Amino acid sequence: MSNTSKIIASVRQQGRTVLTEIEAKQVFSEAGISTTATVLASSQTEAVALSEKIGFPVVLKVASPEITHKTDAGGVKVGLKNKAEVRKAYSEIMASVRPKYPKAKIYGVSVQSVARPGIEIIIGVFKDPQFGPVIMFGLGGIFVEVLKDVAFRIIPIVRRDAAEMIKEIKGYAMLNGYRGHEPAHIPSLEDILLKVSDFVEKTPGIKEIDLNPIFAYKDSAVAVDARIVLEDKP
């Protein structure tokens, strides 16, 4: 049994449909998609130790499959530069999240390395009632939220589809670099699209995927946040 099947089986066993960020990143790593280092710390002490191991600065995020809007809940602390800041952030996260989600299962926090900023990309998957799994590509932030500047394809896709959907968005020119930003490495983005498509095709029961954001650099791209939702029934 592959790592991915084990993770999904265990999520099912726990009666969940939403993978934690850590689980989702493990699944995507196995699918060949690079993600920022993310590990689970189940206590404040462990959070400090893991932060030291990953290297500062780090990000802490509350680890709970039931809390989807982590930032709104006060469950995210970024740019933590030393042990003291990590310790403080851990306490603050727990103090903020607990009253808002009194019944949520909280595993602790995920400790993540901070990715160097790049062009923000979003890649997603959802199920269309008529066409089944559909993959989406867009620029992150206001481009996807306000301008809805995204391109779709039916899964499975081939490299030509991936190349076309990247070129199709109105903000394509942004990928060539702007205001001193380095350009985005298009082949890396194509690779992620193909790997996500391939993963969905091979893995039954996937309902939704969000890789948001992905940071694109001049020679690579890395998924900074990841989310996988399973179908209600396997």
Next chain:
Amino acid sequence: MTLNNIVPSTQDFWRYLFSPVSVAIIGASNTPGSWGNNAMKGVLSAGNKRVYPVNPNSPEILGIKAYHNVTEIPDAIDLAVIVVPEKLVPDVMRQCVGKGVKAAIIITSGFAETGEAGRKLEAEVAEIARQGGIRFIGPNSMGHADTGSQLSTFGQPGTLSKGPVAVLSQSGSTCMKIVRSLGELGVGCSKYVSTGNEASLILEDYIEFLAQDDNTKLIVAYVEGLRDGRRFFRLAKEVTRKKPIVVVKVGGTEESARAVMSHTGALAGSDAVHTAAFRQSGVIRVEDDDELCDVAYALLNSALPRNNRIGILTIGGGQGALTAEICEREGLAVGKLEPATVEKLDKILPPRWPRRNPVDMAGPTAADLGEISNLLWPLIEDKNLDIILLLVPIIMDNTVLTGRMGLKPEQIQAYREKEEHNIMLIRENIEKYEKPVALIWQGRGVNSDPSALTLLRKGKILAFSNTRRTARVISHLFRYRQYLEAIKGEK
């Protein structure tokens, strides 16, 4: 009641549906203008089928012995045409099952398109048919036709003209409008189906069948909603490699989506996802039924361009500039003439011509217009041009020949022969260089004169009276070619 419920094989089923030898018209009527009367007349008109009217209240329909019930007909029935009131349809379907009818079409409306009660009734009919092994068109269909077997349940009188286009439509009136518009363009149909509410046969079934139909070279469809989008997608990917599929899909705006829902009860679905699915599977998506017919005509009457660079030959500067702008907006490019082309044109055109694309003839005389093909050759040979648009008349109107040119009847005859010779030479070059040539000219001499249109079609020259329509059509041809090139070598 004979037990004859042997479900026909797929191949046989489609033959029974489109080329039946024996047809029962259940609900046939003597009342002129009624659906039951229309269907009866339409099916009878070819005179090559055994037709049995069923009506419990009349001994005869249109002079033919009528039966109380389909089961009483002393013959095997290939196709049942059902036009009885909706409440009677479940019983009629049961009788069809008992009779061993092979295929059916339900013209009757008042089903899922009307609401919950109708939906239930439709589900009941579908279940009876499914268990009895009958697949059917409709309900709420306006009819289906096969020009090969001369079957039409639309109630059309007379001979159905044959042709290579299959029309599928989730709206009956749109189906007929498309068929008629294609006819006006000189394009005939192989089969056409008003698919109705698709309680049994769905759009995807017809496409699968038409992919294998030798008489169909091109499939066009009016779509409100797909019942099985994924199957459509898979099928379209295969089919468009060999036969183009042109689709007009409504439901892209909020109100149109609502209209669709109440029309055939189909879910319009996300427009952006449909656009993606069509593009990914090589389906040509058009905006409306007029464009659908234009594209169908062009696919059958033109080469597919290798690239998108147009060359424009115009009688005046204004039309040239307008056309250039419209073409660019529709995804085409204005090509840069090769120096050799400029040199060749220098020898023919007056010195005041602008020596660039669009090629402006700078005020030709009526006699100059007889020499258009001399200007066309350099453009067709130019490697920087993939499509040639002519904003000049290449076929002269009779009034010009007799009036401005003062030709006598025998001279006109000779002139026409020269024209035809030229047109055929143009065709040779269109095919050799794979460069579409389109004529954009005011109605005069083209649309108003069927013989001119016939000649242009013979020459594989596209003719339109509207620039934007021309540009859009050519843009579709270009993208389809691009798609076909792109998938070469892909599985």
